[in-house]
Amino acid sequence: NAGVMQNPRHLVRRRGQEARLRCSPMKGHSHVYWYRQLPEEGLKFMVYLQKENIIDESGMPKERFSAEFPKEGPSILRIQQVVRGDSAAYFCASSPEMVAGANVLTFGAGSRLTVL
Amino acid sequence: GESVGLHLPTLSVQEGDNSIINCAYSNSASDYFIWYKQESGKGPQFIIDIRSNMDKRQGQRVTVLLNKTVKHLSLQIAATQPGDSAVYFCAEGGGYNKLIFGAGTRLAVHP
Numbered sequence: 143n144a145g146v147m148q149n150p151r152h153l154v155r156r157r158g159q160e161a162r163l164r165c166s167p168m169k170g171h172s173h174v175y176w177y178r179q180l181p182e183e184g185l186k187f188m189v190y191l192q193k194e195n196i197i198d199e200s201g202m203p204k205e206r207f208s209a210e211f212p213k214e215g216p217s218i219l220r221i222q223q224v225v226r227g228d229s230a231a232y233f234c235a236s237s238p239e240m241v242a243g244a245n246v247l248t249f250g251a252g253s254r255l256t257v258l
Numbered sequence: 259g260e261s262v263g264l265h266l267p268t269l270s271v272q273e274g275d276n277s278i279i280n281c282a283y284s285n286s287a288s289d290y291f292i293w294y295k296q297e298s299g300k301g302p303q304f305i306i307d308i309r310s311n312m313d314k315r316q317g318q319r320v321t322v323l324l325n326k327t328v329k330h331l332s333l334q335i336a337a338t339q340p341g342d343s344a345v346y347f348c349a350e351g352g353g354y355n356k357l358i359f360g361a362g363t364r365l366a367v368h369p
Contacts, residue, residue: 146301175356182266184347184359185302198356233301246292247357249301 144169146236146250147216154256161221161228163253167236174217175235175247176209185233191217224257231255266345268364277335277367281348281360286329288350292357293322293333297344305333305346335365343367 147166155161167174173192177185178201187201191211202209206224211217221228231254235247271277283291290309294302308315308322308331315322321334331348345364349357 177359184361185349185357187356187358190356246304246307248304249294251299251301 146171146234146248148232148234148250148253150253151251152254152256154258155224156258157225158223161224161255161257163219163221163232163234163255164216165219165234165236165250166216167234168248171236171238171248173237173239174211175237176217176219177233177235177249179231179233179252181230188219188232221255224255226257229255229257266362266364268366270366270368271338273338273340273367273369275338277333277338277342277365279333279335279346279363279365281331281333281363283329283331283348283350283358283360285350285352285358286326287352288358289352290350291322291324291331292349292351293320293331294347294349294359295342295344296347296362302347338365338367340367340369 146168149164175190176188178188179185189202189209190198194213206222208220231252233249233252235249237247292307293305295305296302306317306320306322308324313324319336323332343366345362347362348360351357
């Protein structure tokens with residue numbers, strides 16, 4: 143019973159290139175969340191998706207960032223024309239359907255993006 | 259330009275002592291609160307949670323206290339062990355699991 147799987151674990155890009163980060167939720171989980179973490183800081187919410195739907199993208203930068211969670215396959219966080227400020231750890235979390243209150247998010251190990 | 263992260267506050271304790279990590283949350287309407295532990299190079303790992311209608315909850319070696327009057331949350335770890343060394347985050351949530359994380363506290367356990 144694998145947990146939340148993220149890949150790549152480490153990604154190096156030059157300024158102006160594109161970064162694609164993938165997340166496969168836990169088996170049976172249909173909700174995916176992306177968070178960003180800068181060094182020595184807490185996690186910042188970016189986007190919440192269900193299959194084929196973006197539910198809340200209030201934490202996503204307006205430009206260059208996009209996310210999807212297709213019917214088949216992993217969720218993808220895409221960053222176009224990366225800049226040095228995009229260097230961070232990007233964490234994906236998943237949860238099952240909410241039943242009678244909160245469900246704890248299960249986090250992946252993260253993808254660490256370095257922009258040169 | 260580049261952003262510079264703030265240094266995390268650090269709590270240093272002796273192995274075997276009890277640790278208390280504090281957190282102030284912002285939204286009085288939050289329904290629940292969660293403590294996560296994050297080890298270096300890894301994702302956050304669930305420790306314990308508490309709903310807003312409770313003021314205390316105990317787990318194995320950990321206790322979470324919630325004071326809604328002053329919007330304060332604490333995590334108590336009994337008999338702290340070297341394996342407890344990590345960064346601890348509190349998170350508040352409501353609705354559909356959109357969590358708001360605090361800044362984190364680094365726990366350093368010394369033998």
